[in-house]
Amino acid sequence: MTTSTTTEVIGILGGMGPAATADFYAKLVATTPGSSDQDHLRTVIWSDPTIPDRTEALLGDGPDPTPWLLDGSRVLREAGATVIAIPCNTAHAFVPRIADHVGLPIVHMIGEVARHLTTVSPPIHTAGLLASSGTVRAGLYQEWLDRYGIRLVLPDAASQDREVMTAIHAVKSGTRDGTTTALLTRAAQRLTEQGAQAVIAGCTEIPLGLSADAVDVPLIDPALVLAQALVRRATTESRAG
Amino acid sequence: MTTSTTTEVIGILGGMGPAATADFYAKLVATTPGSSDQDHLRTVIWSDPTIPDRTEALLGDGPDPTPWLLDGSRVLREAGATVIAIPCNTAHAFVPRIADHVGLPIVHMIGEVARHLTTVSPPIHTAGLLASSGTVRAGLYQEWLDRYGIRLVLPDAASQDREVMTAIHAVKSGTRDGTTTALLTRAAQRLTEQGAQAVIAGCTEIPLGLSADAVDVPLIDPALVLAQALVRRATTESRAG
Incomplete structure (x- = not known):
């Protein structure tokens, strides 16, 4: 099993929070099979910690983060991402508001x-x-x-x-x-x-x-489960391609 | 000291290797002062582990990674990065070949x-x-x-x-x-x-x-020294701005 021939580019919509994004990327790397750099998945990460707090928005105490999530998704798409992962549970409350506008599949954590x-x-x-x-x-x-x-x-x-x-x-x-x-x-x-x-x-x-x-x-x-799902997807796509 | 008002967007040209990129981003987050997500720096990471091995290229045993480094820099610039950091020592051998084409300052590790x-x-x-x-x-x-x-x-x-x-x-x-x-x-x-x-x-x-x-x-x-230099730059820019 190798990911080295995949055309998949993982897009990580992150920053919610930034430490969790770093942790998620480390888990994605650790989960990917391979013995050299070149076996790993190309990944682009947009980590915007200025995205308004998701919990506050859901409790009616803060601004809607949807525009920030749409902006970040656009950055990832333009950078070449072929799939989006969002390593923030609470942000998934906003997935229905962005899914139709992102233009890329979102692997739902x-x-x-x-x-x-x-x-x-x-x-x-x-x-x-x-x-x-x-x-x-x-x-x-x-x-x-x-x-x-x-x-x-x-x-x-x-x-x-x-x-x-x-x-x-x-x-x-x-x-x-x-x-x-x-x-x-x-x-x-x-x-x-x-x-x-x-x-x-x-x-x-x-x-x-x-x-x-x-x-x-x-x-x-869930971050580890999401990382495993992304690797499974990339290796399946690789074998099919 | 806060980074929350900065317009700096850190661009990380990574993937060399991917675990080191994850580790560097974790260090950047840990080094940034602040007590909430929103105090952290907006960051875009292009992690391309398929970049040809830098040591092999320098020893004359492999392809020149310069085109990959230029591509990654372009992705970061288009994504809105205002400064580039390269958390790979060996890749710095290629900085003179890309510096004039990147269109952004590179903080030299x-x-x-x-x-x-x-x-x-x-x-x-x-x-x-x-x-x-x-x-x-x-x-x-x-x-x-x-x-x-x-x-x-x-x-x-x-x-x-x-x-x-x-x-x-x-x-x-x-x-x-x-x-x-x-x-x-x-x-x-x-x-x-x-x-x-x-x-x-x-x-x-x-x-x-x-x-x-x-x-x-x-x-x-050096990754920690680079992270500290980026935070210092962003906070100085923030105070000046």
């Missing part, structure tokens, strides 16, 4: 996570979600997991606010200490106590603050 | 390292270099360190070939194990035995395989 959950053995009937309040409010995982008959459990309002969002803001501000890990570990435990057989780290900042070891059940990293 | 060495206390009179054979052969660090009156010491031919290049290829192929670290640690020791008061990790793969703790003298990471 949340859809890929839902599909991935159906391939895990033993089967997962209940999944827990650690995500931004914007992602939760927009019902993004709810919608996709419903399609596959997987029940979703969420933190209660207090845990969402005081544990999950506090930890996300800490990672975004560059703080990744024991307190952040403890907050996320406690929030994850609350989900497994509700029956979650897997926990979705549904905000790209969360895997930066919570390691898989800290959770009793599989911790699903 | 090797020039920044040489300048940085003059600011370290106590003063550094002799620096050692761990770099690809292409970088060594092209005399890139030699030229810049000469300008500042710093003596450069290099591995002997056997160490360059069997330790440094073996380790660089191991990191490029995704291997970062104890053997790689041991090879680089031994090569660094040989440089300090020759009087090096600092060791330049002069290939972006080397900091991925060698930690600063493993070396008795300061280990200079």
